[in-house]
Amino acid sequence: MQNKTKFFDRSFHYALLVFVLTTLAVTLSVVVVLLNESSGFFAHVNLLDFLFGTKWTPLLEPKSFGILPLICGTFMIVIGAIAFALPVGLAIAIYLSEFASYNSRKRIKPILEVLAGIPTIVYGFFALTFITPLLKNIFPEIQIFNALSGALVVGIMILPMVASLCDDGFRALPPSLREGAYGLGAKPYEVIRHILLPASTSRIAATLILAISRAIGETMAVTLAAGATPNLSFNFLDSIQTMTAYIVQVSLGDTPANSIEYQSSYAVGLVLFIMTFFMNVIGNLVLAKKPLEAM
Amino acid sequence: MTEPIIKIEDLSIYYGEKRAINQVSMDFCNNEVTAIIGPSGCGKSTLLRSINRMNDFVVGLRNEGKVLYRDKNIYAEDIDESEIRRNIGMVFQKPNPFPKSIYDNITWGPKINGYKEDWEKLVEESLKRAALWDEVKDRLHSSALELSGGQQQRLCIARAIAMRPEVILMDEPCSALDPKATFKIEDLIHELKESYSILIVTHNMQQAARVSDRTAFFYLGDLIEYGPTKQIFELPKKDQTQDYIQGKFG
Ligand SMILES: Nc1ncnc2c1ncn2[C@@H]1O[C@H](COP(=O)(O)OP(=O)(O)O)[C@@H](O)[C@H]1O
Ligand SMILES: [Mg+2]
Numbered sequence: 001m002q003n004k005t006k007f008f009d010r011s012f013h014y015a016l017l018v019f020v021l022t023t024l025a026v027t028l029s030v031v032v033v034l035l036n037e038s039s040g041f042f043a044h045v046n047l048l049d050f051l052f053g054t055k056w057t058p059l060l061e062p063k064s065f066g067i068l069p070l071i072c073g074t075f076m077i078v079i080g081a082i083a084f085a086l087p088v089g090l091a092i093a094i095y096l097s098e099f100a101s102y103n104s105r106k107r108i109k110p111i112l113e114v115l116a117g118i119p120t121i122v123y124g125f126f127a128l129t130f131i132t133p134l135l136k137n138i139f140p141e142i143q144i145f146n147a148l149s150g151a152l153v154v155g156i157m158i159l160p161m162v163a164s165l166c167d168d169g170f171r172a173l174p175p176s177l178r179e180g181a182y183g184l185g186a187k188p189y190e191v192i193r194h195i196l197l198p199a200s201t202s203r204i205a206a207t208l209i210l211a212i213s214r215a216i217g218e219t220m221a222v223t224l225a226a227g228a229t230p231n232l233s234f235n236f237l238d239s240i241q242t243m244t245a246y247i248v249q250v251s252l253g254d255t256p257a258n259s260i261e262y263q264s265s266y267a268v269g270l271v272l273f274i275m276t277f278f279m280n281v282i283g284n285l286v287l288a289k290k291p292l293e294a295m
Numbered sequence: 296m297t298e299p300i301i302k303i304e305d306l307s308i309y310y311g312e313k314r315a316i317n318q319v320s321m322d323f324c325n326n327e328v329t330a331i332i333g334p335s336g337c338g339k340s341t342l343l344r345s346i347n348r349m350n351d352f353v354v355g356l357r358n359e360g361k362v363l364y365r366d367k368n369i370y371a372e373d374i375d376e377s378e379i380r381r382n383i384g385m386v387f388q389k390p391n392p393f394p395k396s397i398y399d400n401i402t403w404g405p406k407i408n409g410y411k412e413d414w415e416k417l418v419e420e421s422l423k424r425a426a427l428w429d430e431v432k433d434r435l436h437s438s439a440l441e442l443s444g445g446q447q448q449r450l451c452i453a454r455a456i457a458m459r460p461e462v463i464l465m466d467e468p469c470s471a472l473d474p475k476a477t478f479k480i481e482d483l484i485h486e487l488k489e490s491y492s493i494l495i496v497t498h499n500m501q502q503a504a505r506v507s508d509r510t511a512f513f514y515l516g517d518l519i520e521y522g523p524t525k526q527i528f529e530l531p532k533k534d535q536t537q538d539y540i541q542g543k544f545g
Contacts, residue, residue, distance in 0.1 A: 102354055176391035180451070183349060184404030184458060185381040194403065199394050 034273060037266035044260050050267065056230035056241075058261045059253075065264055067271060069230035073147065073240035077222055080151020080236065081158060081215040086208060088155075089162030094192055096163070097170035109164075116160040124224030127153035132225065145227025145239040153225050154218050158211045165210070169203030170196055202286050209283035213276045219244035243272045300325045300462060300492050301346060301383075306360035308341050308350070315341045317516040318360070323462075328484060328493045330507035330524065332500060334544065337513045339496040340388075343464050346494065347383040348376045364462075381408055383462040384455035389471050390447035392439035392454070397422075397431050400439045400450055401457045408458070417457055425453035426483050445476025452483065456491075463487065465495040469502065481506050500540060504528050512536045 042050070045065045053066015092112075096105055132149045135142050142148070173196060181191040197204075219242075227239035228249055241249075250265040299322035308316035315338045323329050331339045344350045346362055348369060361368045369379050392400050401418045418435065422428040427449040431442070439450055448468060455463055465484075469477040484493060484506045497503050503510050504524060511521040512535075520527060520536045531537045538544060 174391070176387055176389055177393065179349065179352075179385075179387060180391040180393065180454075182352070183347070183380055183385040183387075184454070185377040185379075185408050186404070187377060187407075190407045194407065195393055 031273070034266055034270045037263050038270045040258070041260060041263035041267040045264075045267075054232055056246075058250075058264050059255075063260070065267075067243075067268065069232045070241060070243045070246055070268060071271075072232050072234065073226070073230065073245075074216055074242040076147045076234065076236060076240060077151045077154055077218070077226065077242055078212055078215040080148060081154035081218075082208065082211060084152055084155030085159045085162045085211060089159050089207075089211075090166055090204070092159075092163035093166035093170060094196075096167045098188060098192060098196070112160040112164055115156075116164075120157065120218065120220045121224070123153050123157050124221035127221060127225035139237055142237045143227075143239050145225065145229070146237050147226050147240045148236040150222045150226030150240070150242075151236070153221050154215050157218065157221060158214050161214065162207055162211050165207040166200070166204060169200045169207070172203070173199055206283045206287035209279050209286065213279035213283065216272065216276055216279070217244060219248055223248050243268050247272075298325050299323060300365065301494075302361075302363040302366075303342075303346075304361040304363065306342075306345065306358065306362060308338070308345055309357045309359075310341075310353070311355045315516050316345070317518075319518045321511060321518060321521055323492060323494060324509070325492050326488060326490075327508040328488050328495060328506050330503035330510045331494065331496045331513060332498070332503050332510060332539075333513035333519075334539065335498060338516045339513055340466050342513070343466050343494060343496050344385075346462075346464055347380050347385055349380075349385060351376060377408070381458055382460050383464060384458055384460035386448070386451050386455055386463065386465040386468045388467045390444055390451050392442070392447050392450050394438065394440055396436045397439050397442070397450060398435040400454050404454060404458050421453040421457040422450075424456050424487070425449045426479060426486075427453055443476070445472050445479060448472060448476070448480060449483065452480075452487075456487075460491065462492045462494065465493065467496050467498060470498070477502070500528075500542075512539060514539070 050065050050067055052068065053064060054068050055064040055066045056069045057064045092108075096108060100108065127149045128144075131152055132142070132144065132146065135146070135149055135152075139148075177195060177199060178191060181195045186195075222242050223245040226242065226245070228241045228245055229239040230241045230246070231238055246268055247265045250262060255261045301323040303319055303321050303323075306316060306319045307314060317338075319342065331343065333339055341350065345358060346364075346369075350356050350358070358370060362370060364379065364383065367374070369376075393403065395403065398418055401421050402412075402414050405412055405417065419428060419432075422431060427446060430446060431450075439447065442450060448471075452463075452468075469480050472480065481502065484495065487493060488508075495503075495506065507524045509522065510524045510527040512519045512527065512531075512533075514535055520531060520533045522532075527536065528540060531540060
């Protein structure tokens with residue numbers, strides 16, 4: 001009997017270990033493939049030209065591989081999405097944790113989770129067929145594919161995550177903190193503004209970073225809403241292209257493998273990987289701090 | 296008995312269907328220390344928190360009866376609960392200073408309530424009254440979380456005092472503290488009595504005997520006996536009180 005349990009424990013232990021190692025191996029091989037394919041690219045294109053060039057025309061002659069327009073496109077999406085999702089998400093979280101009754105909370109939380117589970121391509125169609133026409137009423141000169149619509153739809157996509165993480169943050173604060181504040185005659189607004197928000201800054205910062213890294217990585221909805229025109233203009237009404245959208249474009253097109261255009265998507269992927277990797281590392285570092293240390 | 300400042304009339308408190316306080320009527324006197332004792336779960340905290348409406352936050356809690364502060368029912372429609380809490384301060388079981396500086400812990404309450412003060416003076420006075428000034432006067436702007444547990448609790452008392460309340464409610468204020476810190480708080484309670492009416496919940500009978508003028512004994516939500524502390528401890532009228540004080544249950 002003893003031995004049997006022991007055997008079971010052991011096998012279970014090893015089975016889990018195999019899963020962990022597999023995950024690690026997959027991650028590692030992704031990095032290796034990225035590095036390997038990009039090295040082919042960097043044999044032809046100067047690293048500095050790649051990082052600081054202002055023109056991205058890999059499929060047109062004369063070819064130019066300056067990644068800045070793609071980074072610019074990505075950042076426009078990120079900035080727009082965060083500008084929408086952070087305030088709205090915070091407001092939802094404050095409502096959920098401080099004002100909502102137990103019952104409305106029970107109803108709202110699952111809605112957020114459903115929103116988070118909708119395939120991103122559906123959001124893309126939503127942007128194209130709903131958000132963009134709506135925006136056209138406000139800005140008649142807007143293009144069919146435009147950064148604003150893409151940014152907004154990404155904002156809507158990351159909203160559930162932002163709201164949920166901020167809500168968790170507020171609920172993680174000890175109830176005694178609220179009691180102390182209300183016990184001094186404070187009103188809910190003052191408690192939120194002066195006590196709860198400052199005590200949650202590290203949580204909110206971590207949420208922000210994770211949200212940014214999701215917005216950077218978002219692909220299908222952005223491709224559909226914002227188009228495929230690399231652009232360094234910072235004009236939200238124009239079509240742009242993000243790094244991820246470019247990678248999709250190359251994967252779906254008929255560029256031959258080993259061509260420089262093909263390899264360029266790996267170089268872009270490598271930049272993307274490095275950016276999101278650091279974002280996640282920073283996010284987790286911030287999140288590891290105890291809620292009250294930030295002040 | 297001096298003039299009562301708080302009168303409880305026929306108060307029952309329910310958590311859902313469960314009744315935690317059972318038709319209690321009692322008065323609390325001005326400038327006295329009243330101790331509320333009784334075994335764990337008998338409703339001491341529930342009763343105390345009903346006096347400055349901290350129970351408002353508990354979902355499913357319901358009151359019947361009245362709590363009168365200066366002859367006004369604090370549960371009446373037209374009452375501003377913030378004003379009640381300004382006048383009836385509270386010190387909690389676990390020290391809960393805000394994650395701010397010592398100075399800001401004192402000034403935050405009066406500031407948001409629109410007091411106009413000489414802030415330096417208010418901080419000094421409040422900390423002196425809470426017997427904390429000498430220990431922290433050189434680091435008023437460092438975080439309150441760096442203080443020891445006992446110091447934090449005295450800071451919470453200073454924070455309550457800074458609001459210039461009339462009544463201070465204390466819910467087992469020493470239960471998280473070591474004996475030395477506990478004695479300091481008890482000394483402090485003696486001094487504060489001059490200026491405030493204090494209601495203190497404690498499960499520690501020696502503490503009740505040491506600090507209070509009157510003692511109320513609760514059991515299972517009922518007020519069993521209430522009278523001068525000396526009489527409750529030396530000549531209790533009810534057997535249950537006698538048994539509890541002699542440590543036969545609890
Ligand atoms: N939030 C709550 N919800 C439901 N029941 C509660 C709640 N708080 C306290 N009670 C119950 O009410 C009774 C009195 O609790 P409490 O006032 O905390 O007692 P004491 O402070 O004397 O230990 C206990 O039986 C407790 O289980
Ligand atoms: Mg209690």
